[in-house]
Amino acid sequence: MGTRHIQNLLFIFFLGASSLTLAQHLYCQKGITTSVEEEPWNTFNWTTGKVDTCDDGGLCQESVLMIKAGAKTALLATKSCITQGVQEMIFVQHTPSPGLVAISYSNYCEDSFCNNKTDLSQYWHLQETSVPSMPAALLCPTCVALGTCFNAPALPCPNSTTRCYHGKLEIVGGGIELSVEVKGCTALIGCKLMGGILTVGPMMVKETCPHQSLAQPRKADNGAPWLSISVWGLELLLPLLLQSLVCFS
Template structure:
């Protein structure tokens, strides 16, 4: 009687654990590769004055920046509108720290001078990809207004210094003339913006006391006393200029409109 037996060679016996070891190494390698992915952000810097920013300002950029570990992508813009022109200071790139969030602030609402800022901090590659200002702000909301027949103010906005500031009729709802400079640093920007125009904002508070916009730091500088022209009220009485330090308003009246998404 012949008997047959099946014997497994040592090489075959070791095949299954060897495959398991390879699978474990493959999974570990994939995890290490995923955790070590670099963050890429669009990079760009722009400072300009536009008459039609909604259609003429292009926020696209072909430059790419590789971020350090723990950084985020960011895109930030500050817009200052006086009369028919808008100064725009915009940037994209990496930021070393922060939290993922979108923040829109209307520092100085219409009518009159308008200041709006937008910042987006995000943690995916190329997430700072806005290409138009109208993607986060409706410009038609800031254009329509009824003009006053009594108050005129020198009006201009310029990078550096205004060389021409025509006296323009002010919209209804404004009460005084503003004159000041915004000194802006950070994020690759070192510039100043001179602003003149009609406003209802009291004192040197065009930025509503907010000093940081994304990576930018803003310092607002005004003459010692903002001068205003007398204005006729509906009953014919004349409103005389009042020193800034002579007015005190409740805090809620001084706060800007802030929208924050996180």
């Protein structure tokens, strides 16, 4: 009788331990979105019906990178379990307006289905930027595309921008592997659309600028235009300058 009682207690103990182990599983929302949209902060729905089951020690994550050029915004968003990281929430405005804008948000959390943001409205606070009513002194090819921009119209630049940006972002991680081409007006100096921050949650970002602009035409205080020149332009002009020097000598 005593032996049977002990066996029953052991069975209840193991059943309870098994239930506790099952209860410790972490479940996360799972989904990937890559798109180019107009006003995604008003229209984008970040809900998903898919579920990810985490390994021991895992966390839930939700991360998004948004890049706005003109009227279009590239959106790269991922939700899933993640095996490494600490519980934290990070919001970064990599490039401030006017002109091009790059913003990212990531959240690592440790409760089941805690990566449950449904929209982006609270993470996108754009200041209104003014475009000159008279003919703009600066026009830049403007576009953002997954892969390559096949159409980049030259658009008037907002006040306070001083140059044109042309770069590519290679994004890998969180189930995403693609490139984003970006062109537009900016006050940035150098290839720094991401502001030197090259991770967004599980996404690694590599930024390259093949023809980085040094200066673009703006009206000087006396009304005279500044010279427009680039590294690419110098490469084309140098042989002509050398040839002219030879002729005059």
